[in-house]
Each structure stands twice: as C-alpha cells, then as structure tokens.
Amino acid sequence: xxxxxxxxxxxxxxxxxxxxxxxxxxxxxxxxxxxxxxxxxxxxxxxxxxxxxxxxxxxxxxxxxxxxxxxxxxxxxxxxxxxxxxxxxxxxxxx
Amino acid sequence: xxxxxxxxxxxxxxxxxxxxxxxxxxxxxxxxxxxxxxxxxxxxxxxxxxxxxxxxxxxxxxxxxxxxxxxxxxxxxxxxxxxxxxxxxxxxxxxxxxxxxxxxxxxxxxxxxxxxxxxxxxxxxxxxxxxxxxxxxxxxxxxxxxxxxxxxxxxxxxxxxxxxxxxxxxxxxxxxxxxxxxxxxxxxxxxxxxxxxxxxxxxxxxxxxxxxxxxxxxxxxxxxxxxxxxxxxxxxxxxxxxxxxxxxxxxxxxxxxxxxxxxxxxxxxxxxxxxxx
Numbered sequence: 001x002x003x004x005x006x007x008x009x010x011x012x013x014x015x016x017x018x019x020x021x022x023x024x025x026x027x028x029x030x031x032x033x034x035x036x037x038x039x040x041x042x043x044x045x046x047x048x049x050x051x052x053x054x055x056x057x058x059x060x061x062x063x064x065x066x067x068x069x070x071x072x073x074x075x076x077x078x079x080x081x082x083x084x085x086x087x088x089x090x091x092x093x094x095x
Numbered sequence: 096x097x098x099x100x101x102x103x104x105x106x107x108x109x110x111x112x113x114x115x116x117x118x119x120x121x122x123x124x125x126x127x128x129x130x131x132x133x134x135x136x137x138x139x140x141x142x143x144x145x146x147x148x149x150x151x152x153x154x155x156x157x158x159x160x161x162x163x164x165x166x167x168x169x170x171x172x173x174x175x176x177x178x179x180x181x182x183x184x185x186x187x188x189x190x191x192x193x194x195x196x197x198x199x200x201x202x203x204x205x206x207x208x209x210x211x212x213x214x215x216x217x218x219x220x221x222x223x224x225x226x227x228x229x230x231x232x233x234x235x236x237x238x239x240x241x242x243x244x245x246x247x248x249x250x251x252x253x254x255x256x257x258x259x260x261x262x263x264x265x266x267x268x269x270x271x272x273x274x275x276x277x278x279x280x281x282x283x284x285x286x287x288x289x290x291x292x293x294x295x296x297x298x299x300x301x302x303x304x305x306x307x308x309x310x311x312x313x314x315x316x317x318x319x320x321x322x323x324x325x326x327x328x329x330x331x332x333x334x335x336x337x338x339x340x341x342x343x344x345x346x347x348x349x350x351x352x353x354x355x356x357x358x359x360x361x362x363x364x365x366x367x368x369x370x371x372x
Contacts (some may be wrong), residue, residue, distance in 0.1 A: 010155040027209035036207045036282040051321045065207075067158075068282070068292065 011071055011088045013037065015088035019083035023061035024053035030061075030073040031082060035068040038075070096363070097298060098172055099370050103271040109188070112301065114181065119271040120193050120224050130164070137144045150293045164293040178266045178286045178297035182346035182359055183253060184299075186263040186276060190249040193223045198252055199230065199241040201277065203285040210283075215242040219256060221249075221276040226268075253278075261343040262287065264297060281322040283331075291323065296372045302344035302359040304337050310356035311335055317348035317357060339368060 017032050023030070031087050037082045046087045051058040061083075063069075075084050096104070099113040104116050153233025158293035168175060182190070190196055195236075198218035204210040212218050222230065222241065230241050244252060253263065265287055266275035281287045289296030313333040318326045325341035326348060328334075335357075337348075349357040362368050 017109050024209055030207070030209040036288075039206045040209055041206060064155070065282070065288070065292075067151075 007086040008068040009088075011069045011086055013066045013069060013075075014085045014087070015027040015061050016083040016085075017060065019035050020061050020079075021056045022054060022059070024051075024068060026080065028078045028080065032074050032078045034072065034074065035070060037063050037065045039064050058069070097179075097301065100272055100301075101299070108316055111289050112185070113271060114179070114273060115192065116146045116190060120273050121226075142191070143337055150289065150295055154293050161293065168295040169287050174268055175295075177243075178264045180297060180300040180343045180345050181263050181265050182300055182302055182344060183257045183263060183350060184346075186265075187250050189223070190253065191246055195225075195227050196221060196246075196249045196276075197227045197230070197241040197243045198222075201284075203277075203279070204283050206278060207283045209286075218242055219261065219277070219278045221252070222244050222274060223276055224272075224274055226274050236247075257347060257350055258365050260322070260347055260351065262322050262343070273356060279322075285323060299342075299343035299362075300346075301362050302346065303342045303362055303365065303368055304344060304346065304348055304357050305360050306335055306337055307356045307358065308334050309342065310354050312354060312356075314353065316351050316353060318347070320351045322347065339365070340371065 004071060020026075027040075028038060028077060030036075039062050040059050041062060043057055069086065073086065073089055076086060077084075096111065097113075100111055100112075103119050104111045104113040105116045105117060107119070109116070114316045127214060137273050144246070150161075151166055153164055168172040198215065199222055200212040200218060200331050201210075201220040204212070204219070218241075221354045227241065228241070255274075257263070261278035261280055262284075264279050264284070265273055266277060266286070277284070277286075279287050281291060286297045310332045313328065313335065315328050315335065317335050320326075322341050322345070323341055325343070327336055327338070329336050335348075337357075344359060344362065346359050349355075349359055
C-alpha cells in the first residue's frame with residue numbers, strides 16, 4: 001500500500017465563477033496546466049440530457065487537484081478573462 | 096493472489112485470475128431485486144464526481160487524515176468500486192471472454208482536459224458486458240455515442256492504445272462486476288491519479304517488469320512510457336532501472352522496448368512483492 005508522505009501545503013486556486021462562464025468551450029487553462037489541476041464538471045446533473053458546452057452556466061470550472069499545483073502561473077497568464085488567481089499558503093505563513 | 100482472486104477467482108479457470116473468471120461479468124445484472132428492498136450496491140456512486148470529491152478534499156485541506164481514509168478504503172474493497180491494472184496480454188484475453196465490447200468517449204479526459212472524443216478513431220475508454228446495451232439506448236446522454244467492436248477489432252484497439260503508451264485498467268462497478276476496460280495515463284486518468292496521489296482507487300496487476308541488463312542498451316524509450324514513475328534511467332550504468340515497489344506491472348514499457356529487454360514476471364515469484372497491491 002502506497003501512502004504519499006511529505007507533501008507540501010496545497011496552494012489555493014480561486015476561480016471567479018462570474019468571469020469564467022464557458023470553461024468547456026474555452027478550455028485554455030484545462031489544456032495548458034502541466035499538472036492537470038483543473039477539472040470541468042456539469043453544473044447540474046440531468047438524466048438523459050447532454051449539457052451544452054457553449055451555454056452559460058452548464059459547466060463549472062473547479063480545481064480539485066490543486067495539491068499538485070507547482071505555482072507556475074501558466075493558467076493565470078493563459079486565462080482570457082482573468083478569472084484565476086493562485087495564492088500559496090506558504091507566503092502568508094510566518095514560518 | 097490478490098484479494099479479488101481469493102474471493103472471486105476460480106483456480107481451474109485462467110490460472111485463478113479473477114478477471115478471467117466469466118462469473119464476474121454480469122453477475123449483478125441477473126440478480127433480481129426483491130420488492131421493497133433497498134437499492135443494491137451496483138451502480139451506486141456511478142458519477143465520478145461523487146466518488147472522487149471526498150478523498151481530494153482531504154488531500155487538499157487536511158492531509159493528516161489521509162492514512163485513515165486509505166486504511167478504510169483498503170478494508171472495504173468489496174463495497175467500493177476498485178479497478179485493477181492489467182497487462183496487454185490479459186486485456187486481450189478479457190476481450191476474448193466477453194461480449195459485447197464497445198469503445199466510447201473517456202469521461203476522465205473530458206473532465207481534466209476538456210478533451211472531447213467524438214468519433215471512433217479517438218475513443219479511448221472501453222465498456223464491456225451486457226451493460227453496454229443500455230448505453231446504446233441512450234445515445235444523447237452518452238456524449239459522442241459508442242462503437243461496438245468484434246474481438247479482432249477490440250484486439251487492434253487495445254494494441255493501438257498500448258503502442259501509444261496507455262495503460263489498460265479493468266474497472267469494476269461494485270466488485271467484482273467488471274464493466275469497463277479503459278486505456279489510461281497519468282495525470283489525466285482519474286483512477287491512476289487517485290492511486291498515485293491519494294492512495295486509493297486501483298490495484299496493481301499480478302505482474303512486475305524486470306529489465307534484462309544484457310539486452311538493455313540504454314535508449315531510454317521505456318522511461319518515457321512509464322505512467323507510474325517507476326522507471327529511471329541511470330547514467331553511470333547506462334541502463335534503465337525499475338523501482339519494483341512502484342511498478343504496477345502494466346507492461347507498457349515491455350511493449351515499447353525496441354530490443355525486448357523488459358519482461359513481465361508474476362508478482363508471486365518475488366517474495367517481497369507478493370503482497371504489494
């Protein structure tokens with residue numbers, strides 16, 4: 001059994017959902033992130049109905065894998081609407 | 096023998112491997128539900144989001160609690176929906192065993208990379224068993240549709256993705272009911288990622304890869320193909336080295352080696368690795 005140890009603190013990736021409206025259609029950050037930290041999910045699950053990738057609010061961008069983030073800032077640079085901001089907890093700690 | 100083989104394998108069929116036992120394909124489908132009974136475990140937590148959210152939140156915010164989560168997961172293998180890495184030869188044996196086999200869009204890559212696989216040439220996820228006939232009834236829900244394949248086509252499909260460097264993973268939907276055979280990589284595939292990053296999700300295969308140092312010329316092709324970080328190229332000896340504890344036994348390095356220097360060995364033959372899953 002493999003249990004990963006000695007991990008760093010997960011950086012905080014904040015996504016402004018009012019700016020990021022069509023992540024499935026834009027998909028720039030999803031494809032640019034070297035660590036694949038982002039994930040796009042359906043905003044609400046409806047049986048037998050396919051969500052429209054160009055429609056506002058059908059998909060939501062999240063960053064569930066943010067523990068893998070290396071703070072390279074590629075996603076911030078690539079985002080056309082400046083919706084992503086990354087803060088590392090190590091910056092705010094007094095250690 | 097892994098936990099699954101002990102419980103669901105048949106020593107007389109397929110050398111005791113649980114996934115070569117035909118009983119494990121479609122067992123749940125033929126069980127009739129009693130009226131008024133609670134919903135069965137089958138199909139529960141089908142949505143990937145529901146099954147992966149909690150471990151990831153723990154991994155992000157409170158990593159101290161992770162060992163507890165991992166121990167609970169391993170203790171309740173039959174109640175979760177674990178997967179197992181299998182080498183290409185075994186994947187072809189599975190393809191010969193089940194019908195129908197259908198390829199479809201990979202939902203993991205849709206989520207992590209927004210990669211839409213909308214035609215037969217790029218489908219990288221495989222579904223098998225009678226459950227596939229359901230997807231055919233719901234073409235709209237299942238984005239992009241599915242492509243039913245014969246045994247020969249399945250074999251070609253498996254070899255095509257293996258050549259590209261993808262790992263074959265057998266997916267269970269409520270153990271031991273096998274419902275899928277996906278071609279995955281790291282980090283886009285959810286199963287490999289959950290196992291490597293969090294410690295839950297999929298089991299290692301029954302094999303480990305061994306390098307024949309007489310044949311290895313240090314070209315480094317295998318190092319690029321390993322999805323699990325088990326292979327490294329050592330400059331001083333000019334050979335590829337495999338970390339056997341990290342090796343998942345997928346055999347992708349072996350099929351990529353131009354000199355045939357890597358072979359797969361059964362896990363049971365190496366005492367230290369016999370119980371490492």
